Amino acid sequence: MTAPTTRDHGPADLEDLRSWQREVRAQFPIFTQQPEQAYLDSAATAQKPLAVLDAVRTYLTTTNANAGRGTYTWANRTTDLVEHTRDRVKEFLGDPHPERSAVHFTGGTTEGLRTIARDWLPAFLSDGDEIVVPVADHQANILPWLETQQSLARQGVHVRVRPMPYQPGSGDYDHIALAEPAGSRTRFVAATHVHHVYGGDMNPHRIRRAVGPDAVICLDAAQSVGHLPVSVADLDVDFVVFSGHKALALPGTGAVWSRQARGPAFTPGGWSGTPNTAGIASLAAALDWLDATGVDRIERWTVALAARLTEGLRHLDAYEVLGCPLSLAADSSVQRRQGIVTFRHRAIDSGDLGFILFSHGFMVRSDSHCQGSAGEETDSVRVSLHAYNTHEEIDRLLSVLRGLQ
Numbered sequence: 001m002t003a004p005t006t007r008d009h010g011p012a013d014l015e016d017l018r019s020w021q022r023e024v025r026a027q028f029p030i031f032t033q034q035p036e037q038a039y040l041d042s043a044a045t046a047q048k049p050l051a052v053l054d055a056v057r058t059y060l061t062t063t064n065a066n067a068g069r070g071t072y073t074w075a076n077r078t079t080d081l082v083e084h085t086r087d088r089v090k091e092f093l094g095d096p097h098p099e100r101s102a103v104h105f106t107g108g109t110t111e112g113l114r115t116i117a118r119d120w121l122p123a124f125l126s127d128g129d130e131i132v133v134p135v136a137d138h139q140a141n142i143l144p145w146l147e148t149q150q151s152l153a154r155q156g157v158h159v160r161v162r163p164m165p166y167q168p169g170s171g172d173y174d175h176i177a178l179a180e181p182a183g184s185r186t187r188f189v190a191a192t193h194v195h196h197v198y199g200g201d202m203n204p205h206r207i208r209r210a211v212g213p214d215a216v217i218c219l220d221a222a223q224s225v226g227h228l229p230v231s232v233a234d235l236d237v238d239f240v241v242f243s244g245h246k247a248l249a250l251p252g253t254g255a256v257w258s259r260q261a262r263g264p265a266f267t268p269g270g271w272s273g274t275p276n277t278a279g280i281a282s283l284a285a286a287l288d289w290l291d292a293t294g295v296d297r298i299e300r301w302t303v304a305l306a307a308r309l310t311e312g313l314r315h316l317d318a319y320e321v322l323g324c325p326l327s328l329a330a331d332s333s334v335q336r337r338q339g340i341v342t343f344r345h346r347a348i349d350s351g352d353l354g355f356i357l358f359s360h361g362f363m364v365r366s367d368s369h370c371q372g373s374a375g376e377e378t379d380s381v382r383v384s385l386h387a388y389n390t391h392e393e394i395d396r397l398l399s400v401l402r403g404l405q
Contacts, residue, residue, distance in 0.1 A: 008250045011303040014391050020136050020302055024293060025388045029053065038362045038393040043223055043340055043384030045245045048282075049318060052248055055285030056278050067275055078254075085284040089255050092287045093240060094231035100260050104268055105275055108254035109222040110140040112189075112241035114217060115256060119269040124216065125187060127157045132178070132189040132211070135374035136165040137172065138196050141220040142372045146188050163374065164191070170324040171198035177285040179210035189217045191237075193224035197369050197376065198323035199306065199340030201228075208236045216262045224244055224291055227339060227386070229301035238262050248286040253279030293387065302339030302385045305394055307332075309341045309383060310375055318405045320332035320344045322380060339385040342369070348404065350379040357381070362393075 025031055027049045030039075058080070065074035067082045073404045083248025086103040095101050106112040125131070125148075133145045165177035173191070189211055191204050204219055211217070218239040225240070226232050226247025232240060238261065245254030253276055258266035285309060290298070311330035313319050322342040327334040345353050365382040368375075383397070 013300040017301050022337050030389050040362055040364045040383045042386040044365055046386055048248055051291050052282050052285045052290045054284050059281040060278055062155045066238050067277055070378055082280055086282045087374045088284050088287045092137050093257055096235050098232040100262055102258045104256045106254040106282055108243040109110050109241050112254050112256040113140055115268050116239055117148045120266050121148050124263045129187045130160040130162050130185045132162045132164050133192055135372045136166055136371055138193045139370050139372050142191050143268055154274050167371050171195055172200055175206040175210045186211050189215055192220045196223050198343050199337030199370055200323055228390045229295050244283040250279045250282040250401045252276055253283050299389055303336050305385050306337040306339050306341050308394050313343055316405055318346050340384040342380050350381050353381050362397055
């Protein structure tokens with residue numbers, strides 16, 4: 001099971017941050033217009049604050065042009081916006097060497113991971129090398145690496161795929177088991193920061209100790225950037241990939257941060273076409289909003305809400321909560337879920353349960369959650385939270401779930 005964490009936040013944070021949260025929620029027009037809706041699917045995509053919507057509108061009505069393809073004022077401003085947002089991504093991630101690192105904008109995490117797998121990884125690997133793949137995480141962080149292995153095999157370069165080891169019953173990485181056979185041929189490790197089903201911080205900083213100083217670590221940060229503080233200085237990973245739309249920016253926006261320290265420099269292949277300039281404008285505004293609002297407070301709030309939900313669910317025998325079973329109690333000293341709680345009803349199909357909850361005003365995810373082949377075999381219901389969610393929504397959800405016992 002996961003050890004206690006220094007970011008372990010308890011239910012008291014709900015009281016401490018309640019007035020702050022009311023001010024935060026008021027900044028999301030979708031909730032001021034539809035206050036009765038309980039949106040509990042932020043792991044799929046997050047809602048947008050007014051500051052982001054205003055930034056996009058301002059850009060499209062004052063400066064809209066192509067970047068790097070003109071000498072007139074609007075084009076120059078757009079080019080400056082793109083470069084400014086690259087710098088903001090580095091700053092937001094706590095980049096200790098921004099002069100050396102690189103930021104490449106993508107359509108999201110999936111595209112970013114595929115770009116690394118297609119344009120960078122093949123040149124880094126040699127015959128007999130080994131890569132570690134997290135086979136119970138999101139398929140976007142599994143399939144690209146397997147496709148690269150297969151592509152190299154057709155060229156006569158044989159790379160061994162080693163499944164990431166997991167701790168039984170919790171969904172956490174088994175860092176001890178990862179370290180045991182690791183050697184000089186372990187060249188690349190794909191990992192996840194926050195698991196999209198189990199909600200746990202997968203402690204990627206421990207991966208570096210397990211695999212040594214030379215292996216490249218690529219981190220899927222889709223569920224952490226914008227949800228909790230992310231510091232590349234502390235994590236010592238080589239790639240951080242995230243989706244802007246999960247971090248309050250527009251859909252079709254994302255980024256790959258590359259440390260440019262181990263292996264060849266990351267340079268996406270092919271011709272660079274027109275960037276999603278409106279999406280990039282939204283990402284810059286989202287990062288500004290997150291900094292001003294406080295990502296640490298967002299984490300405290302969502303972790304406390306998740307603890308409130310698991311505390312309620314553990315008293316309902318009809319439900320099975322996925323992930324670490326020792327972290328369900330509100331007073332647990334074990335690392336809590338990072339705003340994601342996934343569960344099943346023991347008698348009601350998860351798809352049916354999703355429809356039932358929607359009839360009561362709750363929007364949740366109810367399916368397999370795109371988990372890899374080594375993940376859960378049965379569908380489940382996922383509740384994923386952000387700063388705009390309220391403790392009243394959690395209490396109302398628990399009341400409905402209690403009625404389905």
